[in-house]
Amino acid sequence: MSLKTIYGEEEKSIYKIQTHAEGPKGSLPLTPELLANSPSGDIFGLTLGAGMGWEPSKLLGKQVLILSTLGGIRDDDGNPIALGLHTGHFELGLQMKAAAEEVRNQEGVPFAAYVTDPCDGRSQGTQGMFDSLPFRNDAAMVLRRLIRQLPKRKAAIGIAACDKGLPAMMIALASMHDLATIIVPGGSTLQPIEGEDAGKIQTIGARFANNEISLEEAAELGCRACASAGGGCQFLGTAGTSQVVAEGLGIALPHSALAPSGQPIWEEIAKQSARAVMELEKKGITTEDIITDKAIENAMVVHAAFGGSTNLLLHIPAIAHAANCHIPTVEDWERINKKVPRLVSVLPNGPVNHPTVRAFLAGGVPEVMLHLRKLGLLHEDVLTVTGETLGANLDWWETSERRKECKKRLQEVDGIEPNDVIMSPPESKERGLTSTVTFPKGNIAPEGSVIKSTSIDPSVVGEDGVYRHTGKAKVFTSERAAIAAIKTGGIEAGDMMVVMGGGPSGTGMEETYQLTSALKHLSFGKYVSLITDARFSGVSTGACIGHVGPEALAGGPIGKLRDGDVIEMIVDRNQLVGSINFIGTENDRLSYEEAAKVLEAREPHPDLKPEPGLPDDTRLWAALQAVSGGTWRGSIYDTERILEVIKAGMDALAKEK
Numbered sequence: 297m298s299l300k301t302i303y304g305e306e307e308k309s310i311y312k313i314q315t316h317a318e319g320p321k322g323s324l325p326l327t328p329e330l331l332a333n334s335p336s337g338d339i340f341g342l343t344l345g346a347g348m349g350w351e352p353s354k355l356l357g358k359q360v361l362i363l364s365t366l367g368g369i370r371d372d373d374g375n376p377i378a379l380g381l382h383t384g385h386f387e388l389g390l391q392m393k394a395a396a397e398e399v400r401n402q403e404g405v406p407f408a409a410y411v412t413d414p415c416d417g418r419s420q421g422t423q424g425m426f427d428s429l430p431f432r433n434d435a436a437m438v439l440r441r442l443i444r445q446l447p448k449r450k451a452a453i454g455i456a457a458c459d460k461g462l463p464a465m466m467i468a469l470a471s472m473h474d475l476a477t478i479i480v481p482g483g484s485t486l487q488p489i490e491g492e493d494a495g496k497i498q499t500i501g502a503r504f505a506n507n508e509i510s511l512e513e514a515a516e517l518g519c520r521a522c523a524s525a526g527g528g529c530q531f532l533g534t535a536g537t538s539q540v541v542a543e544g545l546g547i548a549l550p551h552s553a554l555a556p557s558g559q560p561i562w563e564e565i566a567k568q569s570a571r572a573v574m575e576l577e578k579k580g581i582t583t584e585d586i587i588t589d590k591a592i593e594n595a596m597v598v599h600a601a602f603g604g605s606t607n608l609l610l611h612i613p614a615i616a617h618a619a620n621c622h623i624p625t626v627e628d629w630e631r632i633n634k635k636v637p638r639l640v641s642v643l644p645n646g647p648v649n650h651p652t653v654r655a656f657l658a659g660g661v662p663e664v665m666l667h668l669r670k671l672g673l674l675h676e677d678v679l680t681v682t683g684e685t686l687g688a689n690l691d692w693w694e695t696s697e698r699r700k701e702c703k704k705r706l707q708e709v710d711g712i713e714p715n716d717v718i719m720s721p722p723e724s725k726e727r728g729l730t731s732t733v734t735f736p737k738g739n740i741a742p743e744g745s746v747i748k749s750t751s752i753d754p755s756v757v758g759e760d761g762v763y764r765h766t767g768k769a770k771v772f773t774s775e776r777a778a779i780a781a782i783k784t785g786g787i788e789a790g791d792m793m794v795v796m797g798g799g800p801s802g803t804g805m806e807e808t809y810q811l812t813s814a815l816k817h818l819s820f821g822k823y824v825s826l827i828t829d830a831r832f833s834g835v836s837t838g839a840c841i842g843h844v845g846p847e848a849l850a851g852g853p854i855g856k857l858r859d860g861d862v863i864e865m866i867v868d869r870n871q872l873v874g875s876i877n878f879i880g881t882e883n884d885r886l887s888y889e890e891a892a893k894v895l896e897a898r899e900p901h902p903d904l905k906p907e908p909g910l911p912d913d914t915r916l917w918a919a920l921q922a923v924s925g926g927t928w929r930g931s932i933y934d935t936e937r938i939l940e941v942i943k944a945g946m947d948a949l950a951k952e953k
Contacts, residue, residue: 322352338448350405357405358450358577360570362395363439363468364388365461365482367412374525382415384458384535387526387557388482391455391566395480398570404450409442411435413461416807416833417498417529421779423909425806429610429831430917432460432467433933436618439468443475451475451573455566457482457527457557459534463611466542470618473584476576478681479548480569481539483557486524487651493643494529495813495833497521502814505783527557530651531643533833534611537604541612543661544598546586546680550689551698554656572681579683587619590675593632594686596624597673600636601664602655603645603732606746606832606842607807613930623929626735626744634872636673637721638729638750639664644816644837645751647727650717657706658717662693667720728754730761734867736841736874739892740827740853743845743928745876749869751837753822761870763839765825767792768882769861773903775803775830779810782818789823792863796855798830799847800918802906805927809833812840825865827876829854831927839865841876843927848904850922853878856898 324342331339346352366388368380380386396406413435419425443452452475454465462482469477487493500514509517528535539553549569555562576582592612599608613623643649659666668674669690676687684692693699703714719727734749749763757763770787771794772778778795781787798806808830815821816837826840829847848855857863862881867874878895880886886894906915921927923941924934 320346320349320352322346324352325356341448345405354403355405357403358574359446359448360399360404360406360451360453360573361443361446361449362392362399362406362408362453362455363442363465364392364408364410364455365413365458365465366392366410381412381418382458383485383522383524383526383557384415384482384528385412385456385461388455388457390558390563391480391482394563394566395453395455395570398567399574402571402574404574407446411438411442411461411464413456413458413464416459416534416809417494420498420807421775421810423907426804426907426910426914428460428807429800429805429931430914432464432611432614433917433921433931434913435461435464436467436471439465440471443468443472449475451577452477453480453569453573454478455480455482457535457539459538459607462535462538462542463614466538466545466547466611466615467618469547469583470587470615472582473620474582476573476581477547477583478569478573478576479542480566481542481548481553481555483527483539483555483562484536484652484656485522485527485530486556486653487530488520488523491520491523492517493531493651494521495531495533495644496817498809499813499817502779502783502810503817506818508818524556524558530653532602532604532640532645532652532655534605534607536652537599537602537608538611540602540604540661541595541599541608544595545591545615546594546678546686547583549681550662550693551656551660553661554652556653556656569681572683575683576681581679581683584619585679586681587615587621588678589622590678592616592619592621592624594675594678596629596632597636597668598661598664600633600732601638601668602640603638603748603750606733606748609733609746609843610831610927610930614932617930617932617934626928629733630735630872633731633733636668636731637671637724638731639667639719639721639724641717641719641727641729645748647729648716650712654706654710654712654717657702658714659699659703662690663699663714663718665690666694667718671721730869731872734869734872734874736865736867736876738875738877739888739895740857740863740876740878741841741844742853744843745827745841745845746843747839747841747867747874748832748837749867749872749874752839752867752869756822756839757869761868763867763869764865765792765839766862766864766879767825769794769857769859769863771796771857771859771901773797773901773905774907775806775808775810779814782811782814787824789820791824792865793824793826794854794857794863795826795828795830796848796857796901797904797906798828799849800921800927800931801847801849803830803910804914804918805931806830807833808842809836812836812838815840827854827863827865839867841865845926845928848900849906851900853892853895855900855904856895858901
C-alpha cells in the first residue's frame with residue numbers, strides 16, 4: 297500500500313468545493329410563545345428539520361420516532377451495496393419507509409433511528425456468540441436513550457425481526473410507560489422451492505464431516521436456503537417466536553407476526569401500524585395501558601400454543617420487568633405449559649415441518665387465539681394497539697376478509713389445508729402434539745433447567761410419553777471441543793454429552809445450536825442426549841437440556857461431572873415433569889441423595905474456566921445480571937439491587953481501610 301494507490305489520479309472536479317449555500321427556503325413556524333417559553337433544543341430541532349429538507353411550515357406536526365434494527369445498504373433496485381449481518385434486518389428499510397409515509401400522511405413528522413442487531417446463526421461457534429445475549433440489554437438501553445433524545449416525541453414505532461433485536465425493541469418500548477408505542481414485526485424469510493430451511497442448512501458442515509452429504513450438495517443447498525433477502529428464519533425459532541409474543545402481548549397489530557418479508561401485505565402492516573399508533577396517541581392510550589400482568593400471561597399462553605423458543609424464557613421476564621409487571625417464575629411457566637395445548641405444526645417441532653409463512657397464511661396468532669378463547673385460556677379484556685380489547689379483535693378476525701383470503705391463498709399456492717397448520721385442540725391431540733416446555737430438576741440442576749420436550753424425536757419416547765435415557769457422560773468444557781467430537785466420530789449413539797462452562801460467566805450464555813442441529817440431522821443423533829448450562833437456539837430440538845442452574849462457574853453441580861459418570865434423564869412429555877440426576881458410576885450406583893453428596897464433595901472440573909476471549913463487556917453484563925437474579929429473572933438489570941450491592945461492597949471496603 298502507498299499514498300499513490302490510496303489517492304490515485306483524482307478528478308479535478310472534487311476540488312470545486314463550496315463553503316456556503318443558500319440554505320432552506322421559507323421560515324420556521326415560530327410564535328412569540330414558542331420563542332419565549334420553549335427550551336433552545338426544541339427551537340433548534342426545527343432548524344435541524346428544515347436543514348434536512350422537511351417543509352418548514354409543517355415542522356410542528358406530532359413527532360413520531362421510528363426505531364429499527366436495519367442493517368446493510370440496499371440499492372434502489374434491492375441489490376446489496378453493503379451486506380447486513382443477516383437477512384432479518386436487510387429489508388426493514390422498506391417497512392420504515394411505509395410507516396414514515398403514513399405518519400406524514402397523518403400530518404405527523406416522522407424521525408428514524410437505528411440500532412442494528414447481530415445474527416446468532418452467523419456467530420455460531422465463534423467468539424461473536426459471547427456478545428449475543430448481552431447485546432440485548434445493551435441495545436435496549438441505547439433504544440431507550442434514542443427515544444429520550446426526541447424530547448417532543450408523541451409516539452414510537454419499533455421495527456425488528458430477529459433473535460436479539462426484537463426482544464431488545466420490546467424491552468425498550470415496554471419501558472416507555474407513558475408513551476404510545478407499537479411493534480412492527482419484520483416478518484419471515486421465504487422458503488426455497490427446492491432446498492432446506494435456514495435451520496437445517498446450518499448442519500452442512502457436520503453432515504459433510506460424517507459423510508452424509510457431498511461437497512456439491514452442501515454448496516448448492518447452502519446457496520439457496522434464504523429465498524428472500526429479508527425476514528427472520530423460516531422456522532419458529534427465537535425470531536419467529538418473538539414476533540408471535542409481540543402480537544400475543546397486544547403491542548403488535550393482529551395478524552402481523554410472521555408475514556412474508558418483501559411482500560405487499562408485509563409493507564401494508566407497517567402502514568397500518570403507523571395509523572394505529574397515531575390513533576393511540578390521540579386517545580391517550582400508552583404502553584402501560586397495554587402491557588399488563590394479564591397481557592404478559594396472554595403472551596405466555598400464545599408462546600405455549602405455538603411451541604415457541606425456550607429463549608423467550610429469558611426475554612418475556614425482561615419485558616415484564618421493563619413494564620413494571622410481575623416477572624414470570626418457573627412455576628408460572630410450568631402452570632401455563634401444563635394447561636395450554638400446542639396447536640401449531642411448524643418447523644422445527646412438527647409433526648409436519650411447515651415454514652412459518654404458512655402459519656401466517658393459516659391465520660397466525662389470531663387464529664390460534666380463537667381456539668384458545670374457546671378453552672377460556674385468554675384474558676380477553678386486555679387493551680391492545682388497535683385501541684380495542686383482545687376480545688373485540690378476535691370478533692373482527694373471525695369474520696374478516698383478511699382471514700378468508702389468506703387461508704384461500706395457502707390452499708392455492710401450496711396446496712395446504714390451513715387446519716393442518718393451525719389445529720383445533722381435539723385435532724392437535726389426535727395428531728400427537730404435546731405441550732412445549734419442561735423444567736427438569738435434580739442433583740445436577742437444583743435450580744432447574746429447560747428442555748423443549750415437544751421436540752424430542754417420538755421414536756425414542758416410550759409408549760407412555762416418557763423419554764428415559766441412562767448413560768455414561770462424555771464431558772466437555774467448551775462447545776468447540778464438543779462439536780469437534782461430533783465431527784470426528786467421538787460421539788456415538790447412547791452417549792450423554794455434558795457441556796459445561798457455557799453459562800453467563802463462562803461465555804455470556806452462548807447459544808449451542810451447532811450441537812443441537814448436528815444431533816438432529818445426523819442419523820444417530822436422536823440417540824444422544826445433551827446437558828449444558830448454556831442456552832439453545834429456538835430451532836433446537838432433541839433430548840437437549842439447557843439453562844442448567846446454577847451454572848458451572850457459579851459452583852453448580854454440573855461443573856463437577858466427569859467422564860464416565862452415569863446420568864439419568866427422564867422427561868415426561870405428557871405431564872411436563874422431568875429430572876436429571878447423577879447416579880454414580882457404572883460399578884457403583886447411588887441414590888439421588890448419595891450422589892448429590894458425592895458431587896458436593898468434589899472439586900470443579902480441572903479444565904473449567906471462562907473462555908479466554910470473553911470480552912470485558914460481557915464479564916460486566918454477567919456480573920450485573922447475576923446480581924439482578926440471573927437467567928431465571930431474564931438476565932435483567934435490576935438497578936436498585938445493583939446499587940444496593942455496590943453500596944454494600946463500598947461500605948465493606950471502607951471498613952477494611
